[in-house]
Amino acid sequence: GQSLEQPSEVTAVEGAIVQINCTYQTSGFYGLSWYQQHDGGAPTFLSYNALDGLEETGRFSSFLSRSDSYGYLLLQELQMKDSASYFCAVRDPGGYQKVTFGTGTKLQVIP
């Protein structure tokens, strides 16, 4: 099966940079995704890494190292609205589109 580990909580200061790590164990690998979920809201897709390296989308970047089974989400110039839960996810091997999510990291941005 698949398993992903993330820190449960992270606190960071407005304007700073924060990194949310994700390690995974999977019998096959099709890439690592990141989702954001505000309290009471639905998860929304942030980024996807299929290959090693850094993907940048505005203030958010995501990194993947397949050899280390590790990835991270980097949030720069933190804003109060970035306070949310962040989930990493991997697609299961095989022909189906099943995805396994991590348990999520609750990010609190403080003034």
Place this chain on the structure above:
Amino acid sequence: DVKVTQSSRYLVKRTGEKVFLECVQDMDHENMFWYRQDPGLGLRLIYFSYDVKMKEKGDIPEGYSVSREKKERFSLILESASTNQTSMYLCASKPGGSGPETQYFGPGTRLLVL
């Protein structure tokens, strides 16, 4: 924009009742998913469907069934609701094929079973 809608935002049911949660997507996606979300446990997959009338069990299918008679609609059924099924239920859809693993989520249904 992709839109995924769920039939109710909040639902209160009694133990033993049959409960139907409906999800509709408007982007002709092949894949649809039902998750439940509980504090500290993340999103856990109940069932998914990769085509009309096709379904596959996820990680926690016990006590649930699903129906996909039309491509745009995916229903989750609790045959006999129990208190441990009190949770947030999230539906998602995703296009088929390769490419970014983008799932589009509905707003969720918060179910309370008394």
